[in-house]
Amino acid sequence: MxxxxxxxxxxxxxxxxxxxxxxxxxxxxxxxxxxxxxxxxxxxxxxxxxxxxxxxxxxxxxxxxxxxxxxxxxxxxxxxxxxxxxxxxxxxxxxxxxxxxxxxxxxxxxxxxxxxxxxxxxxxxxxxxxxxxxxxxxxxxxxxxxxxxxxxxxxxxxxxxxxxxxxxxxxxxxxxxxxxxxxRKAPAVEHADAPRPTGMLRDALRSPAVVLGSTFLAVYVGLEIGVGTWAFTFLVQEHGEPSVVAGYTVSGYWLGLTLGRFLISPLATRIGMSAAAMATACLVGVTAGAAVLWAAPTAALATAAFVLLGFFLGPLFPTAMAVTPQLVPPRLMATAIGVMNGTSLLGGAGLPWLAGWLAQHVGIWTLMPFALVLSVVQLGVWRLMVTRGGAGPDRVATPEPAAPGRQGLS
Missing domain, CATH: 1.20.1250.20 (MFS general substrate transporter like domains)
Known part of the structure; x- marks a missing residue:
């Protein structure tokens, strides 16, 4: 811009x-x-x-x-x-x-x-x-x-x-x-050497950062929606929770996700943690939460773990968007974010369906190992994304400093 x-x-x-x-x-x-x-x-x-x-x-x-x-x-x-x-x-x-x-x-x-x-x-x-x-x-x-x-x-x-x-x-x-x-300004993106729109889409799809970012968000959305969709069934069938309590737990999962987006980034900013480091810490939290849920011996521990899982999941999608301008050329930034945002829906549709297929043919207990595998995949893709994209994991900062010419909107 x-x-x-x-x-x-x-x-x-x-x-x-x-x-x-x-x-x-x-x-x-x-x-x-x-x-x-x-x-x-x-x-x-x-x-x-x-x-x-x-x-x-x-x-x-x-x-x-x-x-x-x-x-x-x-x-x-x-x-x-x-x-x-x-x-x-x-x-x-x-x-x-x-x-x-x-x-x-x-x-x-x-x-x-x-x-x-x-x-x-x-x-x-x-x-x-x-x-x-x-x-x-x-x-x-x-x-x-x-x-x-x-x-x-x-x-x-x-x-x-x-x-x-x-x-x-x-x-x-x-x-x-x-x-x-x-x-009211002239076109938002002005680059004399900018390619045609079809060229931008082609170049974005060839960018390792965009491919990895799209993969990361597809897995993220699939994990988020998959857990949110099947958590109720998991709690009722695996832990014998009453329907009302299971319903409250699912609401707590979504509330935790929302609170994570409100609270974690300001805290990371206060202690000087980079955006990439914050996301990595959250990914570790997601992985730990999925592991605890798989091994949870009691319904009470499972309930608490669901809320924490949502809490650590919350910042991942917006943080991926926030670091994208530092991973792709400026002329591709808008296209890259659009592609990543659009393709995230593929994971949101396919992975919850796969979780349901596993639940039907193997058992609902598979939800947590399924979530654990996705969380590990997320962590690996994220590390590749912030390193291969050209910005090392400690160079993507929070908050992003205001640079000359980047203090307003087009």
Whole structure:
């Protein structure tokens, strides 16, 4: 980015509010899917088609975010993202035919993917980016926590379509905020020697740092969602926990993940720990947590270990985004973050499915050794990422110092 001055708090706060909206969108799905199946008279496999179209839109956003930033400024890119998402939300609010509902998920996935990618790029370029990005993703957790509550409350009085109407309406103040808070500048990424957008995507995919970063995030998201999806079954079947207690434990896991994003990075900043060292410490914590859960003799110890596992998992995704500008050339940074953000969804879809397959054919006890293997893979990929990417593990600092020309936003 062509950064010329330090931004005020308004763009940063708007970034947090936007991630809360993305979290709300993710959180309402689990509550609304039952009403949608009943309304359209379809089964689980049929409604599941919407997951694939939404994922396709999200991955398309990741692949094109860098090219978009090379053509328009940050404000316009955010307006495109929120506009596409709002269009999809309003289309669902009018209760379209099922085929259209499936197709509309492309808009929802693309809109949320653009918003996530652009805001990750925006905050990654600011001083103290690691802490800012951890807070950004923590607000996604806040939205995901509030989403089911909002959906359940509205369903007491209105149809499921009302939830998407509310989400669409929330886009209006966000779009207004983007217009007012983000400056009107020429294209956000200006490099005389910058290649064409197709060239940027090709070069990003050939970068070892991008390949390793994408692999790391795919494994991370698969581990995060896999544990969150199957933890309830694991606690009930392996430890004999009552359903209510198991449900509270799963909530504690997600709460721990959110708190980790709020608390760990500021603490690392205070003691002078680099971002790479902080992430390595968290990865060790994740590995230890998975090992404790595998060997836990009591339900109480398993419950505590789940919360700690979530706590140490929390900072990993945003920290990977924060170090990316130091691992790739500036002209590839936006594309690299978009690709990493988009491909993370592959792990989020495939690895939880694999965990469920193992649970069905071998036993739910396999969840913890499965998580342990993924945590070890994460640790190895992370070390390769920060060393082969050109920045040694102790050179990726937290907070990122403000450099000349990197004190504002384009």
């Amino acid at each position: 062509n950064l010329t001055r330090r931004p005020g708090w308004a763009p940063v706060l708007l970034s947090y509010a936007t991630f809360m909206l993305v979290g709300l969108n993710a959180g309402v799905g689990g509550v609304l899917i039952v009403s949608q199946m009943a309304d359209y008279r379809v089964d689980e496999a049929t409604i599941g088609i919407t997951f694939f179209t939404s994922s396709a839109g999200y991955m398309l956003a990741g692949a094109t975010a860098g090219a978009l930033l090379h053509r328009v400024h940050v404000r316009m890119a955010l307006l495109i993202g929120v506009g596409v998402y709002a269009l999809g939300a309003v289309a669902m609010a009018v209760r379209p035919a099922f085929a259209i509902l499936v197709a509309v998920q492309l808009l929802v996935g693309y809109g949320t993917g653009i918003l996530e990618s652009i805001l990750n790029v925006f905050l990654a370029e600011l001083p103290n980016s690691t802490t800012l990005l951890n807070r950004l993703h923590a607000f996604f957790g806040v939205g995901a926590f509030l989403g089911p509550l909002l959906a359940a409350w509205l369903l007491q009085y209105l149809e499921w379509t009302s939830v998407f109407l509310v989400l669409g309406v929330l886009c209006v103040p966000l779009a207004t905020g983007f217009l007012l808070a983000y400056p």
